[in-house]
Amino acid sequence: MRYLPLDVEEREVMLARVGVSDIEALFADIPADKRIAGLMDMPRAMSEMAVDRKMAAMAARSRPAGSMPFFLGAGAYKRHIPASVDHLIQRSEFLTSYTPYQPEIAQGTLQVLFEFQTQVAALTGMEVANASMYDGSTACGEAMLTAHRLTKRRKAILSGGLHPQYADVAATLAHMAGAAIVQLPPDVKGAEDLAAAIDGETSCVIVQSPDFFGNPRDLKPVAAAAHAKGALLVAVFTDPVSLGAVRSPGEMDADIAVGEGQGIGNALSFGGPYVGLFATRMKNLRQMPGRLAGETVDADGRRSFVLTLSTREQHIRREKATSNICTNSGLCALAFSIHLTLLGEAGLKRLAAVNHANAVRLADRLSAIPGIEIVNAHFFNEFTMRTPRPAADLIEDLASRGVIGGLPASRLLPDAGLDDCVIVASTEVNDDDDRAAYARALAECL
C-alpha cells in the first residue's frame, strides 16, 4: 500500500522489540467478541490511477458553475481566484502543519493569522478580529452567544432579511442553549421595523446587510435603538467583496460584525470548507470566541507572534470556556488573506465596482422582459426579481437550457409566500454573453 512505509520484516522486528509475537496482542483490550474477524465489508485498496478515474467519473456528474452562465449567490459567490492563491496555500509548510502550538517553528502560520486579523478588522471597520470561525452561519450563531454573555440577557431578534439558514442555525443553538429568539418574517424589501422589536430583555439584534434579498441596510438607526435599550447590534454579511462598495458594520456602529469570507479566495466547493469572519470592539475582547494571534517578542527581543488569550478557550477553561470551538479555518483564512493582499484596497474597490456594474446591467436587461419585476430600490451585486410563474420550476427550466438563473426563494423559505421570487447574483465572472444568454432563456421560459 503506497502510503504505508513499514514492510513485513520491519513489522516483525518491531513486534519482537515490543515483546509480543502477534499484532493482535496489541489489541487485546478490545473484547474478543467485539473484534472484526477478517476484513470490513468494503472494497480492497485501489491504485492512484483507479481512484482518480472513479472519482473523476463522479465529478463529471455535476455541472460546474464555470461551465455555464451562472447567476446564483445567496451566501456563496462564484469568483475568479488568482492562480497564485491556490499555489501558495498548497505549500507543504502551510498545508501540512498543525495549529501553531509551538510558536518558534510556526511563525509563518502565526504571522499570516495576525495579518488576517488586521485585514478583517479593516474590512469590517471594527477594532479586533479573531483568527476565523467555521463559516458565516456558525460565526453568526457564535455572535449571538457572545452578545448573550456580554449583556447577560438571553433573547436575540433576527431580522427578516437574515439568510434563512443562518437564522435556522441561530434558532437551533438558541433552542438547545435555552435562549429565546424572535424571528421577524421574511422581508423582501428591507422595510421591517427592527427598532420596535427591541425591548429591555433583548441581548442583540442580528441584521444582514446587504440582506438575503440584496438590499443594503442602513444599520445606524438600528444600532441607536439597540444601544438605547442596552442591546447590541450584530451586523452580518455574506459576501466580503460587498464591503469594498457599501458602508462597513463599523461605520454603522455595529458591536459585532460577522460574515462569510468564502467570496474572497475560496472555491464554492458545494458549501464548504469556508471561512467565518468575526470582529468586534476591543471592550468585548474577553468574550470573543475563537483563536487569536498576538504580537510579542522572543528571548532575543525579535518581533514574534503567538496564540494568545487562550484562557478564554476550552482547552484551558473546559466547561467555563467562551465557546466549544477548537479549530479555526486556517487554510481558508490563508486563501482569504492572500487574495485580499493581491487585491489590495484599489483592487477590492474595483472588483466591488465591477460586481455592482454587472448586477445593474443584468437587472436592467431582465427588467426589460415583460412580466419581470426587480423588487429592490437599491442593491450591490444581488437582487430579487418577481416572475410571473413559480420560481422553482422556472429555475429548473432555465437549468435545462444551461443557465443557472439564481435561487428560488422558496427553496430556503418554503412557506413564506415568496414562490414568485428569485434571488439573482452577478459577479465579475459574468460577461455580456452570459447576460444575453440569461435574458434569452428567461424570455423563452415565461
Added chain:
Amino acid sequence: MNVRARPTRAEVEPGAALPETFTGARALEVEEALIFEIGRRDATGVDIEPPAPVASRLGPHAREKALDLPGLTEPEAVRHYVRLSRQNYAIDLGIYPLGSCTMKHNPRLNEKMARLPGFADVHPLQPESTVEGALMVMAALADALLKMTGMSAVAMSPKAGAHGELCGMMAIKAAIEARGEAEQRKVVLVPDSAHGTNPATAALLGFSVRAVEAGDDGVVSAEAVKNALAPDVAAIMLTNPNTCGLFEREIVGVAEAVHDAGAYFYCDGANFNAIVGKTRPGDLGVDAMHINLHKTFSTPHGGGGPGAGPVALSERLAPFAPVPFLAREGDALRLVEHAEGTQSFGRMTAFHGQMGMFVRALAFILSHGADGLRQAAEDAVLSANYIRACLNDVMSAPFGDRVCMHEVLFDDRWLKDAGVTTLDFAKAMIDEGFHPMTVYFPLIVHGAMLIEPTESESKASLDLFIMTLRDLAFAVQAGKKERFLSAPVYAPRRRLDETRAARQPVLRWTRPSAL
C-alpha cells in the same frame, strides 16, 4: 549508525559565536515584514478591467471611508507567503508526533480530487439536477463511515470535531426532550481525562458536568460509571481510545450501565484511527460518535483547520439528526433541507458540510480499502508501542509497561530531579529538527508528553526519533541543563514572551504614529 550528515558548528568550534549579518537573515532563514509594512494602498496583484459606466444603485449606502488595506503585486505576494511558509514546521518535513492530533501523511491525490471542477466549482444551492456527482460523494462517504462504525445513520454537516460533538450532544438532548425528560436529565458525565471540548460542549447545552475519575490503570471502570449514574444523568462523554492512548477495556460494561440508567453514550471519536477495521463503535454500545476526517482520514490540517466532523448515530438517535441529510428515492439521491415534518433537531450550519473534506476523505478511504485501513490502524498502534518499548527505560510511563494504542503517554517523574521541565524537553526537540509531542495533555498526568507517530513513519524515521529522544534523555541524566533551558536556539525564533502577549494584547497591526 551515523545518523547525522555533518558535525554541528558547536562541535567544530565549541563556544564560537555566530557572526552578525547586515540583513539579520541567516542564509535561507530570512525575516519577512508584515504586508502592512511592505504593501501600498494603490498596488494590486489582480488586473481588473474598469467597470462599465452605469448609474449606481447603491443609493445612500455607498462606502465613503477608506479601508486602509495594503496591496502587493503578484511577485511580491508570492515571495511574502513563500518566505513566511519557510518558518513553519510541517508533516512534509518530518515526523509530527502530536498525540491526539494524528498528523499523518496527506496524499496529494486527495488535493487533486478536491479540485476537480465537478466538486470544487459547484454551488451548494444549484438545482439538485445539476449536482448529482457531489451528492454521490456524500453518499459514498456516508456509506463507508457507516460500515466502519456499525452505526445506523451519519450526520454529515458538522464542520469540525468540536462541532460534531455539539451535534451528537444536541441529538441526545433532542431525544431526551422527545421522551419528556428534559427537566429531569441535566447532568453529563465526563471523565477527567477528556478533551477540553467535551465539558465545554456539555456546558453550552445547559448540562452540568459531573466528573468521573479514571482508575490507576488509566481507564474508566464500569463500576465508577455505575456509581456516578443517577436519574438526572443524560449522557456520558467518553473518548475511546482515551487520551492516555488506552482502549477503554470496560467500554461494553460502561455502555450497558449507561443504557440501563436511561442515558446515552457519546463517544469522542478523535482517536478512531487506532481501531478502524479492528472493532466497530456501534457494536460496543455507542449512541453517537464524531469522526475527525482531518485525523483518521488525513484531510490536511492546514495550520489549524478546516476540519470536518461527521457524526455517526445509533438507531435510537438517528431520527434526531440535523438537516440537511440525504434521502434515497429509488436510485436517486435527494437532499432533505428542512426539519419540518421530521424529528430532526434542526440545522447546524448553512449548506451541507465540508464537501472539500468529504472528497479528500473518500479518496483516502478508496485508496486504502478494507485491507489498507486495517493495516494503517495496526501500523499506527505498532509504531506507538515500538516507541514505548524503546523509551520506557529512560522516560517514565504513568501506567507502567502496559500496551498502548496509537499514542504513548509519558509523564515527567523522570525529569523531576534534573531541573528540566516537560516544556524544556519539548523545546530541545525543536533544535534537533523535530516537532515536539503534545505536552501537558492529558491533564490527569503530571507534565504529560503524548507521542503519536501515526502509520506514516518508516522504521528509519522512527529509529532516528527514538535515538534522538534517548540522547536527550541521557543529557538530562548527565545534568546538561543548558541544552534544555536555552532551547530552542536553532529555530526561526527563540522562546516567546507569552505573558506579554496576554497582558498587553496586540492583536492587529496599527500604523505607527508620525514621529
